[in-house]
Amino acid sequence: MPQLTWKVGGAQGEGIDSTGEIFATTLNRLGFYVFSYRHFMSLIKGGHTNYKVRVTPSQSGYHGDELDLLIAFDQSTIDENWKELSEGGVLIYDSSRISSPDFPGDKNFLLCPVPITEMAKEAGSSIMRNMVASGVTAAMVGLPRHAFDPLIVERFGKKGEKVVASNKVAIQAGYDFALKRFGQRKELPQPQPEEDGGGHLFLSGNEAVALGALAAGCRFLAAYPITPATEIMYTALNHFPQYGGKVVQAEDEIAACIMAIGANYAGTRAMTSTSGPGFTLMQESIGLSGVTETPMVIVNVMRSGPGTGLPTKTEQSDLNEMLYGTHGEIPRIVLTPTTVTECFRYAAEAFNLAETYQCPVILATDLFLGMSKQSVPFEEIDGVQVRIERASRIGDADLAAMGNGEYRRYRVTESGISPRSIPGQKNGRFVAMSNEHDEGATEEIEDSRNRVEQMSKRMRKLDGWDVDAFGYVYDGPEESTEITLVGFGSTRAQIGEAAARLRERGVKTGHLQLRAVKPFPETSVCRLLSGASRIVVVENNSTGQLAEVIRARVGFHDRITHCLKFDGDPFTVQEILNHCNRSQEVINGWRR
Amino acid sequence: MATMKDFRTENKPTWCPGCGDFAVLAALQKAVASLGLEPEEVVCVSGIGCSGKIAQHFGGYGFHSLHGRSLPTATGVKLGNQDLTVIAAGGDGDGYGIGMGHLVHAVRRNIDLTYIVMDNQIYGLTTGQTSPTSKKGFRSKTSPEGAAEEPVKAVETALVNGASFVAQAFSGDVKQMTVLFEEAVRHRGFSLINCFSPCVTFNKVNTYDWFRENVIRLKDREEYDSGDRDAALSVMRKTHGLVTGILCREERPAYHEVMTGAHSVAASKMDLNIPREDMREIFHSFR
Structure with a gap:
């Protein structure tokens, strides 16, 4: 598949994110599919940071195994990333800082020294390294010289014309230098703009x-x-208030969760x-939502645990806690969207489910899916049909027909769901x-009889929900396979690519x-x-939590193997393939 | 119009005969009725322990929440429907032990609710352990040698953090308590009423008689100015906290009037449907 992978790296606080963002946003606006x-x-200045962009001919959902172009602001970027560079890859480095790049191995890279810092200083300030790097990138992947101008005006317009002009100067210096010295070296795939000629959503x-x-209201x-x-x-702060939506920064996650239950x-x-540490603090209120039958939606964007763990790295290790956390037993729903669009769709649906079944609904994503901006x-x-279904409520008229004291909030019903009143409703x-x-x-x-009745009522509420109609997506032959890869949530793109490669090799x-x-x-x-x-159960944790659930609920003990990763990074396709081979x-x- | 009777429930409270919490419940029922409120407009949110049972015996809507969490629950209820009158209630262990962190933040927000603390200086329902407000040296099952810690100064903490209404009441004076509750509910913003509510079964030190002998009423001090926060702190220090009446009162906007997303219509009464064109415009802002 024709594609381009690009990465810029340096110390945190050096404008690495903005370099990546400018490149990714611009490509997205030009109609490319970008991830x-x-x-x-977890620090503000210093330490290694990088930003990777993958450009593909269609939607991807994953940042790619390899790397075609690497822009290194410092030697540690080379140390950390040279292995990822593909054979014949381009290594652009700041020759103002690195006299000769040091990397072990015998890979054949194209070395492109660019005095990035010097050129930035000439344009006005070393801060504009990111702009020089953007210019270099544009030249080497065949983008027009002024491709980034509209975004520069948008980002820096408020700071005055002078700032805009010097940023443009820095970009052009990088562009001219790279074009003259190295020329275009890599191809971008064909852009596929939206009907209006513009870019996709970058979400x-x-x-x-x-x-x-x-x-969803x-x-x-x-x-x-x-x-x-x-x-x-x-995002809520940006868009809720216009529709009367309130946003509270609570004193801690205990208060945050319980405030939402109160509302x-x-x-x-x-x-x-x-995320994890906060989710742990919410365990008591998840139980509260369950026993009081108060609807509740909790989003858990997983990161590496336990404790403070790796706060800025991805993981899928909260599955057990989401399935079993809180003391006692409650009905609950745990949704694991697999794409950005499903994040939208399932977040919306979560509110209907919470109100219908009057229980906590946990929407689980992770750092990889939660923070990766991508073309959609x-x-x-x-096209997602959002419906607002305020089910399982009791109307004013029904209450009015009852005398005072007749309404029973936790009436034992066959479905387990009891119509809910809200404060303000008479009777x-x-x-x-x-x-x-x-x-x-x-x-x-x-009373023990009452206890059994109420527990049983709560615990049968979800019997009526057809999770099989909703809870998975399957691709492949239905009757028999040589190998079936299983994952949940964010790993869909990599597993999908791995499956496709296996099929190319003729593996069912x-x-x-x-x-x-x-x-x-x-x-x-x-x-x-x-x-x-x-x-093969593929999951970002060290114990195979999903595989355990499959064994417990379905079986197949003698056929399940674990493909696990818990180093903080998302899976690569190659890692999954390696495991499949073994x-x-x-x-x-x-x-x- | 609702009367005090409408705020009563059929079930009899399970508190011990003579418990200070009976007075608190009665004063609350009387106060909301005399303010002309209807039972469906008032929500009583409680934590747990003996005091937490007040939500069950108060005739409005109720939320018997978790230990120490009455304030965040009540905050959510108020922000979910700002048209409701919200009362949070609990004991000293609930509010000043596990829930102490929430108190400071509720004070800072000036969330419009009334927080009633039934302070009996002991853990009653768990049969007599030292509480955060037990005096130093207080002997109980968990402090057989006498408590080594200083009692928490919750009222002073609320005052220092800018609580807009702070009062103390005593279960031995229901008349005064009722008036204080009325003032507190009427107050727009956060109000804390710390109530000396003796535990007749387990606290043999801080009894009704002990409070009668030691507590002074601010009302009897003509020169007292409840607009003077320093005076409130000073009188608390001078009386070792044994004082009743309105300590401090200040008018300022309530949280729901100034927070992000403040709106004249209650959140629960909003039209939830967003026009398709609006949604598309929002999508397009992510390009």
């Missing part, structure tokens, strides 16, 4: 989650800033967003009670990606895996 991935550290999973919530977000979830809060109780669609066709998101009085309570919800009660391959893990779509998973000779050996080992 961007930020590698960053991250976090932004899509906030927009999905807004579209969420009018309250309480959250505490945490990497990698904070963009949800930023839901009062009849407002409300949510919280967080407008039609894809615009609808009840106490949302974290203690075990009776049907009338007027007082706590320790299936790819099952789960979009809901609680309730578990076991009927479908059982059907789709029963014909697989080998099952998986038969692993299975043979068991059978011996």
Whole structure:
């Protein structure tokens, strides 16, 4: 597949992000399909950071295994990334800082020294290294000399013409230098602009989650800033207030979650967003939502744990906590969207599910899906039908027909769902009670028969939800496969590419990606895996949490192998393929 | 119009006979009725412990939440529907132990709710352990040698952090308590009323008689100015906190009037549908 991968790296605080953003945003606006991935550290200045951009002929969802062009602002960028450069790759380095680039190995790179810092200083300030680098990039991938101008005007226009002009000078200096010295070295794939000639939407999973919530009628977000979830809060701050939506920065995640429960109780669609450490603090209120049957939406953008872990790195290790966390037993839904568009769609749907089933709905993404900005066709998101279903409520008229004290909030019903009143409704009085309570919800009660009735009522609520119609996407032959790859959430793109490569080699391959893990779509998973000779469960954690669930709920112990990664980085396709190649050996080992 | 009777429930409170919390419940029922509120317009949010049962016995809507979490729950309820009158209530362990962090932030926000703390200086429902407000040297099952810690100064903390309404009341004076609750509910912004509410079963030191002997009423001090925050801190220090009445009162905007997303229409009453064209415009801003 014709594609281009590009990366810029340097010390944090040197404008690496802005270099990447300018390149990625400009390409996206020109109609290219772009995926961007930020590698960053939990500090403000110093330390290695890089920004990778992959340009593909169609939508991708992944930043690519290899690297065609690397721009190194310092030697540590070379140390950290030279292995990723493909044979014949281009290594552009700041010759004002690095006299001769040092990298082991015998790979054949094209070395392109560019006095980036010097040229930036000449243009006005060393801060404009990023602009010189952008100019160099444009020349070497065949973009027009003025490709970045519109974005520069947009970003720096407020700072005055002088700033805009000197940035343009820096870009052009880089462009002219590189064109003269090296010429165009790499090809971009064909752009595929939108119908209006413009670019696709350039969205991250976090932004899509906030927009999905807004579209679904969420009018309250309480959250505490945490990497990698904070963009949800930023996006909400930008777009909620216009529609009367409130955003609270809570004192901690305990308060954030419980405030959102309070707002839901009062009849407002409300949510919280967080990552691992915050999600752990929310465990008690997840239980509260469950026992009081108060709708709740919690977004968990996973990062590497435990403890503070790797705060700026990706992982899928909170699965167990999302499935089992909080003391006692409650009904819950855990959704794991696999694309940016699904982040939008499932965030919206989460509010309907929470209100219908009056239970917590956890929307799980991770740093990789949450923070990677990527091209999404407008039609894809615009085509999502957002419906607002405020089910399981009791109307004023129904309450008026009852006498005072007749309404029973926790009435034991066959479906387990009891119509919900909200404060302000006459005759609808009840106490949302974290203690075990009776049907009338007027007082706590320790009677054993009541306990069993209320527990059973709550725990059967989700029986009516057809998770199999919703909870997975499958690609491949349905009857039998030599190998079936299984993942959940953000790993869909890499697993998909790995599956495609296996098929190219003639291996009959299936790819099952789960979009809901609680309730578990076991009927479908059982059907789709029963014909697989080998099952490879691909997940970003060290213990194989999803594989454990599959074993427990479905079986196939003797066919499942784990493809695990927990070094903080997302999977590469090659890593998955390497594991697939070994998986038969692993299975043979068991059978011996 | 609703009367005090409408704020009563059928179930009898399970508090011990003579418990200070009976007075708090009665004063609250009386206060909201005399303010002309209807039961469906008032939500009582409580934490847990003996005091937490107040939500069950108050005739409005209720939320019997988690230990220490009455304030964030109540904050969410108020922001979810700002037209409701929201009362948060709990004990000293609930509010000044596990929930102390939330108190400071509720004060800072000036969230429009009334926070009633039933302070009995002991953990009652768990049968008598030292609480954050137990005096130093207080003996209980968990401090057999006498408590080694100083009691938390919650009221002073609220004052220092700018609480816009701070008062203290005593279960031995329901009349005064009722008036204070009325003032607090009427106050636009955060109000804290710390109530001396004796535990007749486990606290044999801080009894009704002990409070009667030691507590002074601000009302009896003609020169006291509740607009003077320094005076409030000074009187708290001089009386070792044993004083009732309105300590401090200040008018300023409530949180829901100034926060991000403030709106004249309650969030729960908003039209949730966003025009398709609006949504498309928002999408296009991500290009």
